[in-house]
Amino acid sequence: MGLESTLEFAADHPAFAGHFPGAPIVPGVLLLDAALHALEGAGLNPTGIASAKFLQPVAPAQALVLACTPAASGRCAVSIARAGEPVAVAQVQAAA
Numbered sequence: 001m002g003l004e005s006t007l008e009f010a011a012d013h014p015a016f017a018g019h020f021p022g023a024p025i026v027p028g029v030l031l032l033d034a035a036l037h038a039l040e041g042a043g044l045n046p047t048g049i050a051s052a053k054f055l056q057p058v059a060p061a062q063a064l065v066l067a068c069t070p071a072a073s074g075r076c077a078v079s080i081a082r083a084g085e086p087v088a089v090a091q092v093q094a095a096a
Contacts, residue, residue, distance in 0.1 A: 011060035026058040052090040
């Protein structure tokens with residue numbers, strides 16, 4: 001069971017006030033939080049983040065696609081992409 005959802009952070013999100021004024025980017029913790037909530041929404045219980053890489057900055061109001069693919073190991077491969085280009089990838093430990 002893989003899951004896919006769309007994701008967008010509104011320009012008025014409170015995180016942008018300090019990250020970074022005049023040139024806002026989505027904090028990596030918000031991207032990871034969205035992935036954890038997506039896994040919870042799919043009935044999985046995220047128990048840890050094994051690894052995460054942020055590949056490109058994300059500006060406010062950019063359309064993203066979040067995809068999670070569970071593996072037999074209990075980890076889920078997470079990919080967040082903008083227009084087909086990955087902006088972040090992670091390995092999340094999750095239990096059913």
